[in-house]
Amino acid sequence: MPPxxxxxxxxxxxxxxxxxxxxxxxxxxxxxxxxxxxxxRAVPKPKGRVExxxxxxxxxxxxxxxxxxxxxxxxxxxxxxxWAQLLRIRGSKAVYDMHENLLKSIPTKSWINPLFRPFxxxxxxxLERLLMxxxxxxxxxxxxxxxxxWVAKHITVLNMPLTSQLQRxxxxxxxxxxxxxxxxxxxxxxxxxxxxxxxxxxxxxYHVNWDCIGPADKIHQxxxxxxxxxxxxxxxxxxxxxLPAEGWRIIARCHIGLALLKPIPNYYESYPTKLFEYMxxxxxxxxxxxxLYRGIVEKEQCGICVNPESPEEIARAVQWLLDNPDxxxxxxxxxxxxxxxxxxxxxxQSKLLDFYQSLxxx
Numbered sequence: 001m002p003p004x005x006x007x008x009x010x011x012x013x014x015x016x017x018x019x020x021x022x023x024x025x026x027x028x029x030x031x032x033x034x035x036x037x038x039x040x041r042a043v044p045k046p047k048g049r050v051e052x053x054x055x056x057x058x059x060x061x062x063x064x065x066x067x068x069x070x071x072x073x074x075x076x077x078x079x080x081x082x083w084a085q086l087l088r089i090r091g092s093k094a095v096y097d098m099h100e101n102l103l104k105s106i107p108t109k110s111w112i113n114p115l116f117r118p119f120x121x122x123x124x125x126x127l128e129r130l131l132m133x134x135x136x137x138x139x140x141x142x143x144x145x146x147x148x149x150w151v152a153k154h155i156t157v158l159n160m161p162l163t164s165q166l167q168r169x170x171x172x173x174x175x176x177x178x179x180x181x182x183x184x185x186x187x188x189x190x191x192x193x194x195x196x197x198x199x200x201x202x203x204x205x206y207h208v209n210w211d212c213i214g215p216a217d218k219i220h221q222x223x224x225x226x227x228x229x230x231x232x233x234x235x236x237x238x239x240x241x242x243l244p245a246e247g248w249r250i251i252a253r254c255h256i257g258l259a260l261l262k263p264i265p266n267y268y269e270s271y272p273t274k275l276f277e278y279m280x281x282x283x284x285x286x287x288x289x290x291x292l293y294r295g296i297v298e299k300e301q302c303g304i305c306v307n308p309e310s311p312e313e314i315a316r317a318v319q320w321l322l323d324n325p326d327x328x329x330x331x332x333x334x335x336x337x338x339x340x341x342x343x344x345x346x347x348x349q350s351k352l353l354d355f356y357q358s359l360x361x362x
Contacts, residue, residue, distance in 0.1 A: 026041045213240075272287075
């Protein structure tokens, strides 16, 4: 878990600190320090997945125990749920923050052998039921609740953007039309289909660049560069992981924001935070034609919904926005206004603070 994760640090920890709580974030980091009112208590960074699941999790638990906190806020890691349950049994109060639906995310985990995934899902389902016993839950999506009807105390705090930060970003647009993407770089999140759409646009005489921000494993990077060479594409930049503030500035220079997630369970019913970040930055969006996404994009008239598995449809959407710059600009303005009014962390944080107060009073 990166210590300065957007949801954990930038949103939750800072909101709680500003509300007057003494907030300590226990996480792998290089040193102990205080950042923007939040005390970071560092544990050594793990050298691999096995160490993260064992030694690092134990060190996080021991450090947290030493803090003798009134409330322990445990993030979305199954191995940490074990320690959260120990804290509860010892008499401490704990709350579990569910960033993603673990059971629905397993089919997309490349490091789990496809043959073993059904068994992993079953094992995790049993473990979750045991380890979440009597622990209140903070859901990051409304859709999670229906899979956890047995959880008695819960609240949904959507992972909306920090509009107060994003609206301060003022960048000059690139001279060449540029698509922007920020997030994990995988085929399931639209990496390959975007390159195929760029190839179609190139054949039609459109010169469109792509600024892609986010981590990708080495095997997939190699695959992407092979596709770029095959189609002889120009202007594609893979920038890797960047701190959010740096990534947002680059996205602000782009002309269209992409959220082309494939129709798999954990994406289909979950809002992509990047959608709302693009909207706040004033970009018209091209997103997967899922009912959840369509409910935002069509209502706010801020972009185009497409089949995320059709490069032709994606290319047509890009072409339309480039051929209709005035309407594209209006879409961007409508999206920005919508996030400033409705879809923002500033509204969501009040739910978090009220839930904290209710847990501490009981």
